[in-house]
Amino acid sequence: MDAIVNKRIKQVLNGNQDAYAEIVDLYQSRLYHVCYRMLGNKHEAEDITQEAFLRAYINLHTFDQKRKFSTWIFRIATNLCIDRIRKKKPDYHLDAQVPGTDGLDMYSQIAASEELPVEQLEKMEIQERLQYEISRLPDKYRSVIVLKYMEELPLQEISEILDLPLGTVKTRIHRGREALRKQMSQLPMTEVGGK
Incomplete structure (x- = not known):
C-alpha cells in the first residue's frame, strides 16, 4: 500500500489533485475512528479528520517519502485531537448523560x-x-x-x-x-x- 500511496503523492505534487482523493479514501475510515475514540464526539471527529487531511495536503511537499504516510497522517490527526482536548474544559457533571444513551x-x-x-x-x-x-x-x-x-x-x-x-x-x-x-x-x- 505504501508504494501506491507514494505514487499518488508524487502525482499530487506534480499537479494531479484527483490523486489526493484516492489517498483520502484509503485512510479516511481509520483516521476517523482514531479521532472518534480520542474525542468521543462524532462531529468533532469528522472535523478533525477533515482538518488532518487538509493540513497533510497543504504540507505534502514536506512529507518524507521514505517514511510511512499512515504514520504521518495519524500524527497530524492525533496532535489535532490532543489540541482540541486541551482547549475544551471537561464537561462531565454528575447529572450528565453518558454518550450513546x-x-x-x-x-x-x-x-x-x-x-x-x-x-x-x-x-x-x-x-x-x-x-x-x-x-x-x-x-x-x-x-x-x-x-x-x-x-x-x-x-x-x-x-x-x-x-x-x-x-x-x-x-x-x-x-x-x-x-x-x-x-x-x-x-x-x-x-x-x-x-
Missing part, C-alpha cells in the same frame, strides 16, 4: 444476529461505557490507549506518531491501562456485564 436510538444500531437484543444491548452499553471511560483518561494516556488497543498499531509506529521515545510509549500504555482498570473497577457489576 439517548433512549431508543440505540436499538436502531443493533445488527441482526443470533444474539438476543438484550445481549446485544448489554454489549453496546459496555462498549459505550468503555468509550466513555477512555474519554475520561488524561490525553497523554488516551492517545496511546486508542492507538495501541483500538487501532492495534505497533509500539514503534505509536512512538513515531506521537514523537515520543519508545520507553515513554510503553510507560504511558501501562499507566493508561492501570488508570482505565481503576476507573472500570469502580463501576457496579451490572454496568460491566455482571448480573
Whole structure:
C-alpha cells in the first residue's frame, strides 16, 4: 500500500489533485475512528479528520517519502485531537448523560444476529461505557490507549506518531491501562456485564 500511496503523492505534487482523493479514501475510515475514540464526539471527529487531511495536503511537499504516510497522517490527526482536548474544559457533571444513551436510538444500531437484543444491548452499553471511560483518561494516556488497543498499531509506529521515545510509549500504555482498570473497577457489576 505504501508504494501506491507514494505514487499518488508524487502525482499530487506534480499537479494531479484527483490523486489526493484516492489517498483520502484509503485512510479516511481509520483516521476517523482514531479521532472518534480520542474525542468521543462524532462531529468533532469528522472535523478533525477533515482538518488532518487538509493540513497533510497543504504540507505534502514536506512529507518524507521514505517514511510511512499512515504514520504521518495519524500524527497530524492525533496532535489535532490532543489540541482540541486541551482547549475544551471537561464537561462531565454528575447529572450528565453518558454518550450513546439517548433512549431508543440505540436499538436502531443493533445488527441482526443470533444474539438476543438484550445481549446485544448489554454489549453496546459496555462498549459505550468503555468509550466513555477512555474519554475520561488524561490525553497523554488516551492517545496511546486508542492507538495501541483500538487501532492495534505497533509500539514503534505509536512512538513515531506521537514523537515520543519508545520507553515513554510503553510507560504511558501501562499507566493508561492501570488508570482505565481503576476507573472500570469502580463501576457496579451490572454496568460491566455482571448480573
